[in-house]
Amino acid sequence: MTIRYDGKVAIVTGAGQGLGRSHALALAARGARVVINDLGGAKDGTGGSSEAAQAVVAEIEAAGGEAIANGANVAKFDEVEAMVQQAMDAWGRVDILVNNAGILRDKSFGKGSMEDFRLVLDVHLLGTVYCTKAVWDIMKAQEYGRIVVTTSSSGLYGNFGQANYGSAKMGVIGMMNTLAQEGAKYNIRINALAPTAGTRMTEGLMPEKAFELLTPETVTPAVLYLVSEDSPARTILAAGAGSYAVAKIVETEGRWLPEAEQTPEGIAAHWDEITATAGERALNAGFEQTAKMLTQAAEGLGIKLD
Incomplete structure (x- = not known):
């Protein structure tokens, strides 16, 4: 049976390029109406532009789908609330949230600044909290919701130079574990994606042949499954290069x-x-x-x- 999202409204953060773009395009191709959120900054979080989000909207519309662009900074709750209100004004509901937005400020713990540490936590951890909080009551009232948080092997297992990133990525697992319990009676299911993909976030960190195997498109099927009606809950699904595995604590x-x-x-x-x-x-x-x-x-x- 084909998994589709007809009649569903999805928000994908950081959807202007890389993994988020792949997730958004695939959701739209299967019938979802999608909010393409992207601040449009560099991978370290600086700058901002609406061009990337608008380009993804244009791709979806050219293929016959429905999408709107949004430039909210996920680390600012008022902007996140306005983004969710934009979705409600346009389509009257929010069924799916894919928390994907992220930045990198990689440095060894001894050399990294506390300012960078806080900024990475603000985007990855609090950004996920803010987006989830903004849709939570809507999903409860609907008695339907599917939420994905994006974790990482850096959080689950550690990675040199990523104490800030790893802390944030393990933090979203703690949130998921609790919200899976709190959302169960409202048919809200929350899961975690642990992706390995060749994007601008990982470019230059691996051999070119490996980079070419790790396409975002090999990760996206995991997201599509985790936000489907028959999804699991409280599951960490790892994905990369066409391989899929479940991580457990x-x-x-x-x-x-x-x-x-x-x-x-x-x-x-x-x-x-x-x-x-x-x-x-x-x-x-x-x-x-x-x-x-x-x-x-x-x-x-x-x-x-x-």
């Missing part, structure tokens, strides 16, 4: 220690058992960790928790 089963061994020395002595991978699993909510540890403690102490 897992916790080992661990080991309860009696009081006499609840010391740093006790932890050191039992480190192999604490870190053993047998039985490790992904937890679905914070309370599951608490329940697991209390169960182990009760078993170790021979008591019942009523």
Whole structure:
């Protein structure tokens, strides 16, 4: 069955080029009406122009689709609210939000400035928060919403020179984990994309042949799936060069220690058992960790928790 978005309204941030442009074009080709948001700045966030967003709108319209351009800076909540209002004024609803906008200010932690660190957090983390907040009540009232946050292997696993970027990209995972619970009863599903693509953000960082394989168009199918009606929720979907995988945060089963061994020395002595991978699993909510540890403690102490 073909996945389509007829009657749906989508907002894609940072959609003037690269991944965002690819996502927006594909959504429009499958029937969505799309807000093409792009500040039009350089990859470090400086400058601004509406040309890129307008060009994508023209492409969509030339293909018979519907789109409008928007130049909001996602790091400014009032501009984000105005963008969402523009979508509501034009089409009366917002069904899909793809948080894609981003900038880079790469430097090793020792050499990077706090100003750059804050700016990257403002765009990637708070920008995602602002856009999501601005559509949240609309999606609740509709009892329908599909939201994608864009994370990164730099956040999930680390990458030299990207402490600022990695912090922001892990931050959106924490937001997703909670909003997946809060949105469930309203049929709002939120997922994360972890893309690997050859765009202006990664140009010059990899061999040319690898760069050519990592097209934005190989990532976009993952977004299309994550914003479909039958999408999963609270899932980190990695995509690049035509490969797709799910990343999970897992916790080992661990080991309860009696009081006499609840010391740093006790932890050191039992480190192999604490870190053993047998039985490790992904937890679905914070309370599951608490329940697991209390169960182990009760078993170790021979008591019942009523």
